[in-house]
Amino acid sequence: MYKVMIIDDEPTIRERLKNIINWKELSLAFSCEAGDSNTARELFFLHRPSIVITDINIPLISGLELCREFAQVYPDTRFIVITGYNDFEYVKSSVALGAVDLISKPIMKDEINQSLRKATDYFRSLFQTQEKMQALKKVLRENQSLLLDRHISRLFYSPQAASAQSILSSLEKLGLDxxxxxxxxxxxxxxxxxxxxxxxxxxxxxxxxxxxxxxxxxxxxxxxxxxxxxxxxxxxxxxxxxxxxxxxxxxxxxxxxxxxxxxxxxxxxxxxxxxxxxxxxxxxxxxxxxxxxxxxxxxDYPILNYQNLKQLPHRLKNPLTSFTPESERKPGATQTVRQNRLIASAKHYIQEHLSDQNLGLSAVSEKIGLSSIYFCNLFHKEVGISFNEYLNNERIKKARQLLADPSLKIYEVSYAVGYGNPKYFNFIFKKLVKLTPSEYRKTL
CATH class of the missing domain: 3.30.70.270 (Reverse transcriptase/Diguanylate cyclase domain)
Structure with missing residues (x-):
């Protein structure tokens, strides 16, 4: 629907216009009306009508001056100027503004609706042009995206430096530096x-x-x-x-x-x-x-950093010794005792820091003085489950204890055991306990 504003100092003229306009047929909606230029100015910028019907002779300033002012801010606005004068200069001025028509009094129904139809045809044409431009921009973006994907993938698969320089040149032509x-x-x-x-x-x-x-x-x-x-x-x-x-x-x-x-x-x-x-x-x-x-x-490394991968020895597929640095390899029972002591120390550190959201494999391995890769495999060998499984088990075990306190809200329990995201806490809890925290609390 296109909004219409009517400006005329005679209320009877404004009412007649409202009665003779084919609102529904032309997809028009009445927006506002004014009897002088000051009121018109205020209402125009408040309601932003698409079409302005104005008498050329209104109080304070002329209708043409008012239209010029509006057109400077919203140039796509269509103007229909009503006049009792036949001055040629006024006609030229109104057309220069983009006024759809200049209508002489008395106002005829067919004439005003014909002028309004020209205005609505203009907006439909404008909309179609904008749609075409948007469609064209979309095609250009998609084509640029396809070219970008093609060039970036070539960077991945091309080992030659000369080829890389050629690809960079192509990317620069796409406006991408x-x-x-x-x-x-x-x-x-x-x-x-x-x-x-x-x-x-x-x-x-x-x-x-x-x-x-x-x-x-x-x-x-x-x-x-x-x-x-x-x-x-x-x-x-x-x-x-x-x-x-x-x-x-x-x-x-x-x-x-x-x-x-x-x-x-x-x-x-x-x-x-x-x-x-x-x-x-x-x-x-x-x-x-x-x-x-x-x-x-x-x-414990579903997404592995190559920096950590470099720590792995060549015999990756071998048992624990494949991950053990030479300086940490000791014969027989001595090595076993040392490993047990390290795992016990790690477990103690985990218990003391369950509420720490940053508690993870890197933090614990650093605390006990082992590389994270070595500690990851040592922990799995000694405990029988992965480090992350153990950490989640211990956190949920602690959470079950805290849920016995009815004064604690679920999100407070989540934070207290190291889960910064209560939704993720709910998910892990249900995965391990087969009940949500709320359901579990009801069983206590």
Whole structure:
């Protein structure tokens, strides 16, 4: 509906106009009316009508002057000027403003509706033009996105520096300058066996990419993603500063946790080292891909940083000794006693810091003086479950004790045992106890 404003100092003229306009047929709606230019000015900027019908001779300033003022602010407004004068200059002025018509009194029904139809035809034409422009812009964006994906994927797969320079030149022609930053590669590989049997793979990949985009669209990172033929998401991520391992692990863990929360499914991945040279992107991609492959063997590293992967000895597939540095290898019982003591120390530290939301594999392994990779495998060997499983079990055990206190709210219990997200706490609690925290409290 197009809103119409009527300006005339004679109330009878305003009423006649309202009665003879074919409102419904022309998809028009009455907006407001005024008897002088000051009131008209106030109402115009308040209601923003599409069409203004005005007498040329109104109090304070002329209708034409008022239309000029309105047109300067909203140039697409259509004006219909009513006059008892036949002055040619007035006609020229009104047409220059974009007035649809100049109508002489007495006002005839057919004449005013014909002028209004011209105005509505103008708006429909304008709308169609805007739609075409939007469609064209969409096609251009999609084509640019396809070209961008193609060039970025070539950076991943092209080991030659000369080829990388050619790709960079192509990207610059697209108006994209991605040089002079720090870069790393992140590969996300969904474990499709853990997703629902009736899942739509393309839909889930799109959702995972949106989750990744949410965490990276914070002004800190610039990122470019594409899906490869094996249904893995490949990210080229750039940053003005050199990213620390803590930032990379936080980014990947946030993505992993959100996917677990949404789908109750697992995802693996790998993160490369960083570089400032785009000609090394292929090397980073290999690092991320190797890390991703090894992450499937490591429960506590579903998304493995290549910095941690470098700590692994060559005999990765061997038992615990494959992960034990030479300086930590001792014969027989001495080694066993030492390992038991380290695990006991780790368990004690976990119990003392259950409420710490930053408590994790890295923090505990650093506390007891072991590399996180070595500690991860030692813990699994000695305890029989992964570190993350043990930590969740202990936190939920503590939560069950706290839920016995009716004065504590569920979210307070969540925070008290180290879960900063109460929804995630509810999910883990139900997974382990088979009841929600609220349901469990009712059984006490």
């Amino acid at each position: 991605i040089q002079g930053r720090h870069y790393f590669v992140l590969i996300l590989s969904p474990d499709w066996n853990t997703f629902p049997a009736d899942f739509d793979r393309d839909l889930i990949l799109s959702s995972i990419q949106n989750i990744g985009d949410d965490f990276m669209d914070n002004g800190r990172y610039h990122h470019y993603a594409f899906c490869d033929s094996h249904f893995n998401l490949n990210y080229l991520i750039s940053w003005n500063l050199s990213p620390s391992n803590d930032h990379l692990e936080q980014l990947s863990n946030n993505i992993r946790d959100r996917i677990w929360l949404y789908y109750h499914a697992s995802i693996h991945g790998g993160i490369s080292l960083s570089t400032r040279s785009l000609s090394e992107i292929h090397t980073l991609w290999i690092q991320a891909w190797n890390s991703c492959k090894y992450s499937y063997q490591m429960d």
